[in-house]
Amino acid sequence: MACADFKLEIKHVDKKTGARYGVLHTPHGDVETPMFMPVGTLATVKTLSPEEIKSIGSGVILANTYHLHIRPGEDIVAKAGGVHKFMKYDGPMLTDSGGFQVFSLSEKRKISEEGVTFKNHLNGDKIFFSPEKVIEIEEKIGADIAMSFDECIPYPASYEYTKNSTLRTLRWAKRGLDAHKREDQALFGIVQGGNYPDLRKMAAEELTKMNFDGYAIGGTSIGEPKDVCFNMIDMAIKYLPEDKPRYLMGVGSLDYILEGIAKGIDMMDCVLPTRIARHGTLMTHAGRVNIKNEKYKEDFTPLDPECDCYTCKNFTKAYLRHLYVCGEQFGARLLSIHNLRFLISIVEGAREAIKEDRFEEYKNEILQKYGDSRGF
RNA sequence: GGGAGGGUAGCGAAGAGGCUAAACGCGGUUGACUGUAAAUCAAUUCCUUCGGGUUCGGCAGUUCGAAUCUGCCCCCUCCCA
Numbered sequence: 001m002a003c004a005d006f007k008l009e010i011k012h013v014d015k016k017t018g019a020r021y022g023v024l025h026t027p028h029g030d031v032e033t034p035m036f037m038p039v040g041t042l043a044t045v046k047t048l049s050p051e052e053i054k055s056i057g058s059g060v061i062l063a064n065t066y067h068l069h070i071r072p073g074e075d076i077v078a079k080a081g082g083v084h085k086f087m088k089y090d091g092p093m094l095t096d097s098g099g100f101q102v103f104s105l106s107e108k109r110k111i112s113e114e115g116v117t118f119k120n121h122l123n124g125d126k127i128f129f130s131p132e133k134v135i136e137i138e139e140k141i142g143a144d145i146a147m148s149f150d151e152c153i154p155y156p157a158s159y160e161y162t163k164n165s166t167l168r169t170l171r172w173a174k175r176g177l178d179a180h181k182r183e184d185q186a187l188f189g190i191v192q193g194g195n196y197p198d199l200r201k202m203a204a205e206e207l208t209k210m211n212f213d214g215y216a217i218g219g220t221s222i223g224e225p226k227d228v229c230f231n232m233i234d235m236a237i238k239y240l241p242e243d244k245p246r247y248l249m250g251v252g253s254l255d256y257i258l259e260g261i262a263k264g265i266d267m268m269d270c271v272l273p274t275r276i277a278r279h280g281t282l283m284t285h286a287g288r289v290n291i292k293n294e295k296y297k298e299d300f301t302p303l304d305p306e307c308d309c310y311t312c313k314n315f316t317k318a319y320l321r322h323l324y325v326c327g328e329q330f331g332a333r334l335l336s337i338h339n340l341r342f343l344i345s346i347v348e349g350a351r352e353a354i355k356e357d358r359f360e361e362y363k364n365e366i367l368q369k370y371g372d373s374r375g376f
Numbered sequence: 377g378g379g380a381g382g383g384u385a386g387c388g389a390a391g392a393g394g395c396u397a398a399a400c401g402c403g404g405u406u407g408a409c410u411g412u413a414a415a416u417c418a419a420u421u422c423c424u425u426c427g428g429g430u431u432c433g434g435c436a437g438u439u440c441g442a443a444u445c446u447g448c449c450c451c452c453u454c455c456c457a
Contacts, residue, residue, distance in 0.1 A: 039411075100411045101413090259427040
């Protein structure tokens with residue numbers, strides 16, 4: 001059953017690249033696309049308050065089904081009135097299904113047709129996730145968007161493995177769709193298929209037939225070369241419906257984000273900006289900055305003079321370095337605010353450029369100024 | 377004045393004749409991080425022109441070989457007077 005309050009309204013398509021500008025209507029408000037979505041796995045974007053998340057201009061934020069199932073448990077979240085009330089965040093939210101954990105906790109799991117048996121990464125308890133179980137958990141958590149349970153296939157993987165896994169993920173998608181009952185929650189399908197054009201095509205076409213509220217491209221940004229990732233987008237996106245949102249999973253560096261948008265992606269998420277911020281690495285208009293470097297010890301200039309974030313408007317590199325070096329949590333928070341605001345402002349600029357059919361120029365200008373092929 | 381224990385790299389601390397330029401921790405420096413097992417992880421940290429050079433409080437010894445054994449000296453801590 002399609003979610004009634006959920007719809008992507010495409011407002012403009014960039015004439016040269018095909019990049020899309022739109023408005024995504026969700027039960028928790030309207031947000032503009034394309035957008036970068038901060039990740040808040042455990043119902044918190046690490047170190048940030050809901051007010052801070054809002055103030056950086058975020059549209060949708062993520063939480064994670066597997067992690068919230070383990071702690072505190074979906075029933076607690078449901079008793080709190082759902083994840084929005086639980087974490088006091090009233091903007092749109094999305095729950096990832098735990099499919100990524102099938103990949104990242106691969107030593108601790110066993111996959112069968114029925115589902116995946118995990119070993120709880122905290123205490124070793126056995127956990128069983130089926131597509132139906134995941135939907136049940138996601139409905140209890142109550143985000144605006146739920147993701148189908150999938151297997152995030154490692155790269156590289158053989159054709160045979162990829163085909164079997166992709167077909168199983170398609171069967172899981174159908175089972176999840178049949179199990180999904182909440183009408184105030186959208187459900188997305190996830191295109192797998194590895195680096196094989198026919199499998200990506202098949203996955204995209206089969207999912208489209210099932211009529212999800214949106215479609216994600218998965219199995220990306222897990223260590224594959226950049227051109228492979230871009231190819232995986234191309235192989236899938238042309239078979240996805242124009243009028244539904246397209247979500248590129250796990251992408252968070254500047255070049256991938258801009259390239260994804262150019263290819264017609266509407267949504268992206270990544271832990272990268274928040275994680276590397278906590279580890280002292282910042283994305284700025286002038287490229288990558290490692291705030292712990294000794295050269296910033298007496299640098300009393302802002303981290304990024306072109307940035308409008310709270311951190312850049314109020315603090316110096318010397319102070320940020322000091323906080324980082326001393327392990328002060330306020331430092332992690334200021335740096336997280338900056339990296340998220342930086343990426344989100346870049347995407348805001350992308351939306352403006354799309355409206356004016358100059359996305360290509362915008363993308364090139366940003367990347368040239370950034371000057372780092374790795375993109376962060 | 378008497379007694380006991382110590383002095384090892386920036387700091388703390390192992391080592392008690394060759395495998396030791398010297399474990400380990402901290403601190404320092406550098407790097408990685410992409411649907412968060414990540415406030416984590418990795419590398420490096422006496423000097424060097426990469427051949428080597430100079431080290432374990434100081435000096436003098438013993439030994440083929442000493443941070444490690446001996447003597448003297450200097451300094452520190454604690455206890456008793």
